[in-house]
Amino acid sequence: MEASGGVVTPGTxxxxxxxxxxxxxxxxxxxxxxxxxxxxxxxxxxxxxxxxCLFPFYWLINVSLKTGSDLSQSDLLPxxxxxxxxxxxxxxxxxxxxxxxxxIVTSITTILALIVGxxxxxxxxxxxxxxxxxxxxxxxxxxxxxxxxxxxPIFKLWTEIGFYDTYxxxxxxxxxxxxxxxxxILTSFxxxxxxxxxxxxLVDGATYFQAFRKVILPLAAPxxxxxxxxxxxxxxxxxxxxxxxxxxxxxxxxxxxxxxxTGSQKFEIPLGTISAASVVITIPLVLAVIIFxxxxxxxxxxxxxxx
Amino acid sequence: MxxxxxxxxxxxxxxxxxxxxxxxxxxxxxxxxxxxxxxxLVAAYPIGxxxxxxxxxxSLREPxxxxxxxxxxxxxxxxxxxxxxxxxxxxxxxxxxVSLELVIGLGMALAMHAAFKGRGLLRTVVLVPWAVLTVxxxxxxxxxxxxxxxxxxxxxxxxxxxxxxxxxxxxxYAMAVMVLADVWKTAPFMALLLLAGLQVIPDDVYDxxxxxxxxxxQRFRRITIPLLMPAIxxxxxxxxxxxxxxxxxxxxxxxxxxxxxxxxxIAQQELTTxxxxxxxxxxxxxxxxxxxxxxxxxxxxxxxxxKSLAEDT
Numbered sequence: 001m002e003a004s005g006g007v008v009t010p011g012t013x014x015x016x017x018x019x020x021x022x023x024x025x026x027x028x029x030x031x032x033x034x035x036x037x038x039x040x041x042x043x044x045x046x047x048x049x050x051x052x053c054l055f056p057f058y059w060l061i062n063v064s065l066k067t068g069s070d071l072s073q074s075d076l077l078p079x080x081x082x083x084x085x086x087x088x089x090x091x092x093x094x095x096x097x098x099x100x101x102x103x104i105v106t107s108i109t110t111i112l113a114l115i116v117g118x119x120x121x122x123x124x125x126x127x128x129x130x131x132x133x134x135x136x137x138x139x140x141x142x143x144x145x146x147x148x149x150x151x152x153p154i155f156k157l158w159t160e161i162g163f164y165d166t167y168x169x170x171x172x173x174x175x176x177x178x179x180x181x182x183x184x185i186l187t188s189f190x191x192x193x194x195x196x197x198x199x200x201x202l203v204d205g206a207t208y209f210q211a212f213r214k215v216i217l218p219l220a221a222p223x224x225x226x227x228x229x230x231x232x233x234x235x236x237x238x239x240x241x242x243x244x245x246x247x248x249x250x251x252x253x254x255x256x257x258x259x260x261x262t263g264s265q266k267f268e269i270p271l272g273t274i275s276a277a278s279v280v281i282t283i284p285l286v287l288a289v290i291i292f293x294x295x296x297x298x299x300x301x302x303x304x305x306x307x
Numbered sequence: 308m309x310x311x312x313x314x315x316x317x318x319x320x321x322x323x324x325x326x327x328x329x330x331x332x333x334x335x336x337x338x339x340x341x342x343x344x345x346x347x348l349v350a351a352y353p354i355g356x357x358x359x360x361x362x363x364x365x366s367l368r369e370p371x372x373x374x375x376x377x378x379x380x381x382x383x384x385x386x387x388x389x390x391x392x393x394x395x396x397x398x399x400x401x402x403x404x405v406s407l408e409l410v411i412g413l414g415m416a417l418a419m420h421a422a423f424k425g426r427g428l429l430r431t432v433v434l435v436p437w438a439v440l441t442v443x444x445x446x447x448x449x450x451x452x453x454x455x456x457x458x459x460x461x462x463x464x465x466x467x468x469x470x471x472x473x474x475x476x477x478x479x480y481a482m483a484v485m486v487l488a489d490v491w492k493t494a495p496f497m498a499l500l501l502l503a504g505l506q507v508i509p510d511d512v513y514d515x516x517x518x519x520x521x522x523x524x525q526r527f528r529r530i531t532i533p534l535l536m537p538a539i540x541x542x543x544x545x546x547x548x549x550x551x552x553x554x555x556x557x558x559x560x561x562x563x564x565x566x567x568x569x570x571x572x573i574a575q576q577e578l579t580t581x582x583x584x585x586x587x588x589x590x591x592x593x594x595x596x597x598x599x600x601x602x603x604x605x606x607x608x609x610x611x612x613x614k615s616l617a618e619d620t
Contacts, residue, residue: 042422045418045421049419050429052491053433053436056436057435059450059451060443060446060447060450063450063456071456072456073455074457074458117342119341120338120339120341120342120343123338123339124339127334128332128335133613135339135617136613136617138346139346140606141599142346142350144548144602144605145354145595145598145599146551146571147554148554148570148571148574148591149354149595149598150349150353150357151578152578152584153353153356153360154353156356156360156584157353172348172349175345175349179345180346183342187616188616208334239441239554240554240571240575243558244579254440255442255443258443271449271450278446278447282440285438285439285440286435289431289435289437290431297430297499301499301500
């Protein structure tokens, strides 16, 4: 537009614009012959995205229903589908205890992260104190730590104080890595709650704690759900620290249990049972995604949009 | 009269601010301390301890043997092909997977943005790979590329790629599978971040450009890309940080063989398989330094976000 240069009288400019607008409208109206192309391309893209995202998971389910010689053929449908693999993993005590361990470690970590995290987030969102920026930067930089960096010292410390191969030995480092994200999400949610509500409570004689518990927390429930979900996903999924800090079915979490199914039998890998176990530990997460899609997307994009 | 009330009001407010000041600060310390104690004890202190351990020669196999080794572990690392191989693999993996994820993620985000019907459903579909555990994603791709069982080698052979190749058993091909598995799991995450960025671009900008006769490509090149840049940067840095730390995929896919060993993987193996605490720590510290370098750029990029959170309202 600006590149047109020269002297432009207002009159011609307006007429020029009018003409361009007309052309643009004409372009959009252009014949019924081409109108179907865009929706077609769009639907093609949508179908491609669905195949790309869902096919590998379908494949995993397909493999989990195969046994014996079916496992050496690449059929898209299991020729003789059977639930034998599922049957055998639930009879496998190591796998069921890994499931229990993961449920316990994940729920305790998530609850602790929400409690400790919402305290910190309330302070960051509402209270006035110096060096807040620095504090937030430090907290956030923790979330970028590679877990391997603390693996060696924690491994050594835990063996010395008896935390090695225990729940608490996993919960503590998980809490550390989950807190920054929880604090970040909760702080941005708390900030969106109108301050007036809380001030009204304070004026009416409520203490800060009462204002927090009775006004902020109920309104921040969606934020708590989001932060809780992301924490739980992180803990359920974590592998490096679990692999390093546990050594027996007493504390193995599901990723460790499933990954070591693979490792232990180097020459005859039980791909059928591994796939069945993989499906079982993924189903809860897929269900959570279906139920809480909006909350999860809100959490994932909380840090990225404001730019 | 009015002025007097206003002055009185202002006076009262100032007084309250002042009296809240110390109470507020005390409360802030109280509320922040649990989080800070955990972070200090389980992140900051171990990092320092790791640096110290990396300067010692210490193996769990010989508990009595311990000596201060100075920079010996680092010299050993810099002189080993294992370390440089892992550096090469880690950066190759990061470069390939993050750039592929950006292209595919951007494509997915644009398609999702254009699709008005079913955007919610698409979002759920796209979240499925994100929800799949990394270990499970590795197992899935392993079964897809397994000789006989896997579908991928057969299909790829038909279009002339990798005839008679044992994908996970050959250098280069194993890396390709690892990149694929990562792209599958995380391109959707990239797409969601970029979709959120696309949604904040106002429609009027496009309408104005349309009126001025800009083509679809021009609108993409001159409007979408520049306005999406902040979201792209954040997504890129998030993904780069993650990819540099990759551990689960090589562990399950290949155990680090065939040109897929990464920094986190060799450090973890030295620690747990070989029980070399000193040398393993040195490798961990080197990984940490590399990742924190990138993380510094990250904090600078999202600095605006942190500032807006830190602002008092």
